[in-house]
Amino acid sequence: MFRLKENNTTVKTEMLAGLTTFLTMAYIIVVNPIILSDAGVPIDQVFMATIISAVIGTAWMALCANYPIAVAPGMGLNAYFTYTVVLASNGQIDYVTAFSAVFVAGIIFVILSLTPFREKLITAIPENLKLAITAGIGLFIAFIGLRMSGLVVANDSNLVGLGDLTSAPVLLTLFGLAVTVVLMARNAKGALFIGMIATSIIGILTGQLHIEKIIAMPHLPEGILVWNPIEAFSNVIEFGLYGVVFSFILVTLFDTTGTMIGVAKQAGLMKNNKLPRARHALLADSVATTVGSMFGTSPTTAYLESGAGVAAGGRTGLTSLTVAGLFIVASFFGPLVASLSNVSAITSPALIIVGSLMIGAVKHIEWDKFEEAFPAFLVVLTMPLTSSISTGIALGFISYPLLKIVKGQAREIHPLMYVFGVLFIIQLVFMPH
Template sequence: MFKLKENNTTVSTELLAGLTTFLTMVYIVIVNPIILADAGVPIDQVFMATIISAVVGTLWMALMANYPIAIAPGMGLNAYFTYAVVVASDGKIDYMTAFSAVFVAGLVFVVLSLTPFREKLITAIPQNLKLAITAGIGLFIAFIGMRMSHIVVGSEANLVGLGDLSSPEVLLTLFGLGVTILLMARNVYGAIFIGMVVTSIAAMVTGQLKIAKVIAMPHLPEGILVWNPIAAMGDVISYGLYGVVFSFVLVTLFDTTGTMIGVARQAGLMKDGQLPRVRSALLADSVGTTVGAMFGTSPTSAFVESSSGVAVGGRTGLTTVTVAVLFMVASFFGPLVASLSSVAAITSPALIIVGSLMIGAVKQIEWDDFGEAFPAFLVILTMPLTSSIATGIALGFISYPIIKIAQGKARMVHPLLYIFAILFVIQLIVLPH
């Protein structure tokens, strides 16, 4: 089924690769509930929804596409869901309404994945804007990590300022960050997860963490949250969440496609520059996003941490089946995750470090070309400053064609980009955002 011989791998290698990938990405089952809890979603609900979406998306990737690429709720999009959509609405939009937007985005994503339009959309967006989106999200989530742990705090003079570095919470965060950085520097697989474990132990020793229970039967406190496409679309229309849906689709589109191609290239799975079974692979995150929204989590995407499994020999879907099974096992540790979620210092280092990895995309931006550089700069600058991925994307997509027209290069801009620019202008001026 997985064509192990054809891919020059063995069962034992695939199982080890699956374990490695799981250890490098399992932090998401702790980080995701903490972030979405700020939107009011029960931690137990997000915990199980995270696992369900990861299992569904990853198994689809394994069984339908036979690739060693794992799927789970994406970093950055979970922060956007919480802080830019729910919290920023000042009570006008609750998490149920926001999940309607995610559900609709998932359905749109499924349709796009079944047609050639997804590939055309990827081609239409300038490479420098794609890189800027990744970098901007990196700054955004790193800033959230520093804010959650109170390394930075609100300031009347400068909006933000340095927090009290002598406070127990900040000291624990800096300790966890230091441990994780050392592990990352030594190329230790699962460095982020191991760093969280060490920080948790330190939190217990210092009295900042108390664990009453570790294991319990998996459960969903609120059951299925969204299931009716018509009702979900009604919420999107009523609250003007078109820009939110578009942002979810756009960011997931680039994130997943870029990760998929990068990991596949690393594994030697590309054939003549093309990814075989690409449509089946692209459906994995689409299905995962739709199912995840039904149970209560933000959009899923392909995890770049899959490259760690590929590095130890993972080449087929057996690697990702292993990941999915391990996520199922993790579902029994809900009470432990709930306890860990009460201490921001345990997860903040993960956000900061993932942000640092994402900001690396700036090195590939063409900074010598003003027409490419300034729109990218706007995207990167405005995402963390406005706490909105959508606003960053909008300003980048509006400024890009305007500058190209001024440079006499209007024909170099894909027609779809002009359409996006007009839609974003309407969104920023007319619709809530």
């Protein structure tokens, strides 16, 4: 089924590769509930929704596309869901309504994945804006980690300032950050996950972490949150969540496609510079996003950490199927995750380090061309400063066509970019953001 001989691999190699991938991305099991709980979603709800979406997306990738790529809720999109969509609405939009936008985005994403439009959309967006979006989200995530840990606090004179470095939570964060950074520098497999374990142990010894229960049968406290497409579309229209839906689709589109191509190249699975069974693979994250929103999590994406499994020898869907199986095993550790979620110092280092990895995309931006660099700069700058991914995207998509027109290069822009620019102007001027 997985054509192991054809791909020069074995069952043992594939399963070890799956374990490697799982360990490198297992942090999402803890981090995702913490971030979405700020939006009011119960931690155990998010925990199980994270597991369900990861299992469905990764198993789909394994069984339908036969790729060693894991799928789970994406970093950045969970922060956007919480801080930009829910909390920034000042109580007007609750998390159930916000999940309607994710559900709608998932449905549209499934439709796009079944048509050639997804590929056209990817080619329409300039490469420098794609890179800027990744970098901007990285800064946004890192800032959230700094703020959650207390390393950065509110400051009346300058908006933000350095926190109390002698406080117990900050010291625990610094310990976790130091351990994880050392492991990352040493290229240790599962460095983020191991760092969280080490920080948890110190948290227990210092009395900051209290674990009453470790294992329990998986359950969903609120069951299915969103299921009716008509009601979901009505919520999007009523609350003007068009920009939210568009941002979810846009970010997931670039993130997933870029990751899949990158990991496939690393594994030597590209044929004539094309991705075989691309449509089956692209459906994995869109289906997982739709189902995940029904149970209570933000959009899913292909994980760059899958590259760790490929480096360990993973070449087929058996690697992904192993990851899906390990996520199922992890579903029995809900009480432990709930306990860890109460100590932000355990997950903050992961957010800061993931942010540092994502900001690396700026090195590929054409900084020597002002008409390319300035829109990218706006995206990177405004995402963390406005705590809004969609605002950063909007400013980039508006300024880019304008500068190209002034430069006399209007014909070089794909027509869709002008459409996006107009839509984003309408969103910023007339809709809540």
